[in-house]
Amino acid sequence: MTTATVRTRFAPSPTGYLHLGGARTALFSWAFARHHQGQFILRIEDTDLERSTPEAVEAILKGMQWLDLDHDEGPFYQTQHFERYKEVIQQLLDEGKAYYCYSSPEEVEAMREAARAKGLKPKYDGTWRPEAGKTLPPIPADRQPVVRFKNPQDGFVMWDDMVKGPITIANAELDDLIIARPDGSPTYNFCVVVDDWDMGITHVIRGDDHVNNTPRQINILEALGATIPVYCHVPMILGPDGQKLSKRHGAVSVMEYHHEGYLPEAMVNYLARLGWSHGDDEIFSRAQFIEWFNTDNLSKAAAQWDPKKLNWLNAHYIKQLSDEELMQAVLPRIEARGGQTDGFDTVAILNLFKDRAETLEQLADSAMLFFGPYQAADEALKAQVLTPDALAILADFKARAEQLDDWSAENLAATIKETLAAKAVKMPALGIPLRVAITGQKQTPSVDAVLALLGRDVVLARLQQVLSEQHIK
Ligand code: GLU
Numbered sequence: 021m022t023t024a025t026v027r028t029r030f031a032p033s034p035t036g037y038l039h040l041g042g043a044r045t046a047l048f049s050w051a052f053a054r055h056h057q058g059q060f061i062l063r064i065e066d067t068d069l070e071r072s073t074p075e076a077v078e079a080i081l082k083g084m085q086w087l088d089l090d091h092d093e094g095p096f097y098q099t100q101h102f103e104r105y106k107e108v109i110q111q112l113l114d115e116g117k118a119y120y121c122y123s124s125p126e127e128v129e130a131m132r133e134a135a136r137a138k139g140l141k142p143k144y145d146g147t148w149r150p151e152a153g154k155t156l157p158p159i160p161a162d163r164q165p166v167v168r169f170k171n172p173q174d175g176f177v178m179w180d181d182m183v184k185g186p187i188t189i190a191n192a193e194l195d196d197l198i199i200a201r202p203d204g205s206p207t208y209n210f211c212v213v214v215d216d217w218d219m220g221i222t223h224v225i226r227g228d229d230h231v232n233n234t235p236r237q238i239n240i241l242e243a244l245g246a247t248i249p250v251y252c253h254v255p256m257i258l259g260p261d262g263q264k265l266s267k268r269h270g271a272v273s274v275m276e277y278h279h280e281g282y283l284p285e286a287m288v289n290y291l292a293r294l295g296w297s298h299g300d301d302e303i304f305s306r307a308q309f310i311e312w313f314n315t316d317n318l319s320k321a322a323a324q325w326d327p328k329k330l331n332w333l334n335a336h337y338i339k340q341l342s343d344e345e346l347m348q349a350v351l352p353r354i355e356a357r358g359g360q361t362d363g364f365d366t367v368a369i370l371n372l373f374k375d376r377a378e379t380l381e382q383l384a385d386s387a388m389l390f391f392g393p394y395q396a397a398d399e400a401l402k403a404q405v406l407t408p409d410a411l412a413i414l415a416d417f418k419a420r421a422e423q424l425d426d427w428s429a430e431n432l433a434a435t436i437k438e439t440l441a442a443k444a445v446k447m448p449a450l451g452i453p454l455r456v457a458i459t460g461q462k463q464t465p466s467v468d469a470v471l472a473l474l475g476r477d478v479v480l481a482r483l484q485q486v487l488s489e490q491h492i493k
Pocket of ligand 1: 212227
């Protein structure tokens with residue numbers, strides 16, 4: 021890499037939540053800066069006053085925080101840089117690199133129409149562009165001008181995109197871009213240019229929906245005498261059906277994944293693999309990702325969203341949680357369900373479900389078997405499972421279990437074996453009725469563990485209840 025410090029930025033427009041594509045772009049910019057011991061800058065592009073909201077800013081900051089994509093500078097807000105943009109617009113006007121254009125929007129549309137009619141690219145025709153020896157039209161009364169950048173008319177704009185490779189655009193293709201509106205406010209592309217310049221951005225990593233802006237931005241940067249950053253346009257993310265990822269494919273807001281019970285580690289790992297690879301590695305830590313991240317392995321092709329893979333990764337990271345992390349991640353979800361953890365070995369219960377959950381929400385749902393109100397099996401299930409034979413086996417088990425001094429999973433497992441031997445039956449003949457009797461469900465984690473964690477009193481009371489309902493003592 022170069023000796024200069026790498027400076028990247030994430031520059032979201034706060035018009036909604038932090039979506040998956042934005043988060044992936046942020047992750048790549050962040051990782052590139054971290055890999056090169058550079059700086060990562062957060063810049064909020066809030067100049068579209070009608071569409072930008074403080075709630076969206078908040079949502080973006082929260083999303084970044086959740087993913088732990090820490091920034092070294094910012095957040096900067098473009099709305100706080102208006103004076104600076106105006107100053108640079110004036111500088112370009114003074115240097116003859118920009119000019120006032122008094123054409124009305126209708127006139128410009130007519131020019132574009134005329135170009136189209138001639139089979140040319142629709143463009144502003146340069147009526148107000150000052151040239152040596154050219155006389156400009158009289159300034160119309162009562163009309164506020166826009167400011168246009170005097171784009172070079174000849175030659176080419178070229179850059180070597182870190183993902184797409186060399187790109188060349190003829191200047192003849194490009195309009196004289198409006199850099200200030202009639203009210204003097206700067207336009208989007210111009211603000212980006214000034215900020216990238218002022219912030220000393222060395223690498224612009226962004227979605228490839230911005231690739232058309234790049235030649236325009238490079239021309240303005242050149243007019244300002246700025247160093248041109250390296251550009252890296254990351255391909256978009258497609259849904260499983262090959263269409264651009266959208267709400268139709270499920271949640272697109274990063275924080276929605278938090279609510280659905282995904283871990284930020286899983287999300288970061290998953291997003292990292294969307295358009296980037298390191299051999300066959302699928303599971304890697306944040307530190308490994310920083311170490312490995314380079315732009316050579318960025319894919320030119322669009323990435324495809326794969327919810328199954330995300331679930332697989334999430335299940336992996338859930339299994340890795342320490343007891344403390346597990347409690348922290350799941351307890352609020354139990355509380356939200358009105359669960360009661362008093363008197364339970366909560367850590368042990370959560371661990372019982374940890375290996376089989378794809379999301380924290382699933383884990384919390386399952387754990388409500390303990391923390392929620394007991395829901396007895398419905399009549400149909402009882403009739404199916406709690407047959408007279410089954411009840412006799414349960415009665416045998418209950419009688420033995422009552423004798424236990426120590427209500428441990430090991431002792432309960434041994435008691436189960438004794439009943440199976442005494443009744444000459446196999447595990448399902450006891451396991452299923454036992455589960456149904458004490459949890460109301462046919463499927464639970466290991467039954468001895470469930471019995472141990474529910475506790476002696478609860479288990480015996482529920483067995484008694486089932487047996488007494490059927491008049492067997
Ligand atoms: N504000 C732009 C967006 O949210 C990003 C601009 C850029 O990265 O240059 O799409």
